[in-house]
Amino acid sequence: MKRAPADVIYKPIPSVLQKDFYRPVYKVKNAIIANFDQRNTIYWEPDIITDKDGKATITFYAAGQPANYTITTQGSNMDGNLGSNISKLVIK
Numbered sequence: 001m002k003r004a005p006a007d008v009i010y011k012p013i014p015s016v017l018q019k020d021f022y023r024p025v026y027k028v029k030n031a032i033i034a035n036f037d038q039r040n041t042i043y044w045e046p047d048i049i050t051d052k053d054g055k056a057t058i059t060f061y062a063a064g065q066p067a068n069y070t071i072t073t074q075g076s077n078m079d080g081n082l083g084s085n086i087s088k089l090v091i092k
Helices: 028-034
Strands: 067-076 082-091
Touching: none
Parallel strands: none
Antiparallel strands: 067 082
């Protein structure tokens, strides 16, 4: 494909560079340690792919005690459409 002199190639810089998020693995025998989990962010995944219906399943370890969680979901599709949602989750 030949380019005209006025053509510009735009390569956007990602807004977030990919990093591995630490996910502890707790054993049932060692549940007392899980009670001391004081992390502010329990789960973060930058690359969740949904099925044809826009659904995906994730799993994470909750902090060891009953708590209220705020789930913030943000994403985009292959057409560049953006979406976000904030919901609450109660662990009893």
